[in-house]
Amino acid sequence: MKHDMIYEKAPAKINLTLDVLHKRDDGYHEVEMIMTTIDLADRLSFEKIDSNKVEIASENRFVPNDQRNLAYQAATLLKERFNIKQGIRIHLDKNIPVAAGLAGGSSDAAATLRGVNRLYDLRLTNQELQEIGAEIGSDVPFCVMGGTALAKGRGERLTALPSPPACWVVLAKPNIGVSTKDIYEKVDFTNITHPKTQAAVKALESQDFKSLCENLGNVLEPITASMHREVAQIKSRMEKTGGDGVLMSGSGPTVYSLVAKEEKANRIYNSLRGFCSEVYAVRMLR
Ligand SMILES: C[C@@](CO)(OP(=O)(O)O)[C@H](O)COP(=O)(O)OP(=O)(O)OC[C@H]1O[C@@H](n2ccc(N)nc2=O)[C@H](O)[C@@H]1O
Numbered sequence: 001m002k003h004d005m006i007y008e009k010a011p012a013k014i015n016l017t018l019d020v021l022h023k024r025d026d027g028y029h030e031v032e033m034i035m036t037t038i039d040l041a042d043r044l045s046f047e048k049i050d051s052n053k054v055e056i057a058s059e060n061r062f063v064p065n066d067q068r069n070l071a072y073q074a075a076t077l078l079k080e081r082f083n084i085k086q087g088i089r090i091h092l093d094k095n096i097p098v099a100a101g102l103a104g105g106s107s108d109a110a111a112t113l114r115g116v117n118r119l120y121d122l123r124l125t126n127q128e129l130q131e132i133g134a135e136i137g138s139d140v141p142f143c144v145m146g147g148t149a150l151a152k153g154r155g156e157r158l159t160a161l162p163s164p165p166a167c168w169v170v171l172a173k174p175n176i177g178v179s180t181k182d183i184y185e186k187v188d189f190t191n192i193t194h195p196k197t198q199a200a201v202k203a204l205e206s207q208d209f210k211s212l213c214e215n216l217g218n219v220l221e222p223i224t225a226s227m228h229r230e231v232a233q234i235k236s237r238m239e240k241t242g243g244d245g246v247l248m249s250g251s252g253p254t255v256y257s258l259v260a261k262e263e264k265a266n267r268i269y270n271s272l273r274g275f276c277s278e279v280y281a282v283r284m285l286r
């Protein structure tokens, strides 16, 4: 039998700020961070299948196609919770670099929650999908919500914020892997420089690009940078070639620069291409 296809886009996020307040009893860290979505996205399609299975097809060899895949977990969760007897085939066209600090897997999970909600007409609200998303990962609720938000708790308590002023985002991911868990574990609360989250929120509210760039900050950056010199190398190259505000995203290792002028974004992009195999120049998503 031929079934209709549903399509969803899964955009990457960057952290404009990331602060860690304390370690919680459940092992997670209490965070306060501003996240925003960028125009670098995976594309997913969803189709009903007659066999009672979740199938993932992806051409990307770094992405698992079994229960380790966050899209698989999202589809399975909805299937079990809503007692769906048919199966789901998911095609994943992966464009977001994997294990990069850009929430690619979380965004695929969020897109899957939206896609399966439509495919099986479950009529779940965005809020309900966010709550289900929190069971899959800390970044999934934000990826369900999209846009720009201040995230608290372990990342799931969200307040919407205005989008950043229009600008370019140049991203470079060094060819190294980091474990988010290991990076959080290395946070030293006796020696921490907290970002000015409120100043960054104000900069968004007043659409002040210069102030936003001055108030980017990520407490995980010095930790990942101390383990991998590529992070500092990319950062300094971006700063030297005219990046307006430069920061590592999430637990890394991707470093990005916000850039107001297109010609400068091109210059930074070209300067990094010789140095790094995964480089992108994209717009913010408004
Ligand atoms: C650092 C951030 C910032 O946006 O992003 P990425 O670098 O992954 O993109 C997130 O907090 C990552 O969120 P996510 O990748 O969804 O984390 P989870 O799967 O929930 O957790 C993976 C592991 O990270 C640690 N963890 C995560 C979130 C948090 N608030 N405190 C933690 O200590 C825990 O050790 C957990 O076992």
Ligand SMILES: Nc1ncnc2c1ncn2[C@@H]1O[C@H](COP(=O)(O)OP(=O)(O)O)[C@@H](O)[C@H]1O
Residues within 6 Å of the ligand: 062, 063, 064, 068, 069, 070, 071, 097, 098, 099, 100, 101, 102, 103, 104, 105, 106, 108, 109, 180, 250, 252
């Ligand atoms: N759909 C997916 N896309 C990418 N990686 C995935 C996916 N599902 C599970 N993973 C696994 O999750 C890990 C983290 O991936 P990702 O979400 O891309 O990074 P990050 O959490 O740093 O933003 C990878 O090691 C990868 O094997």
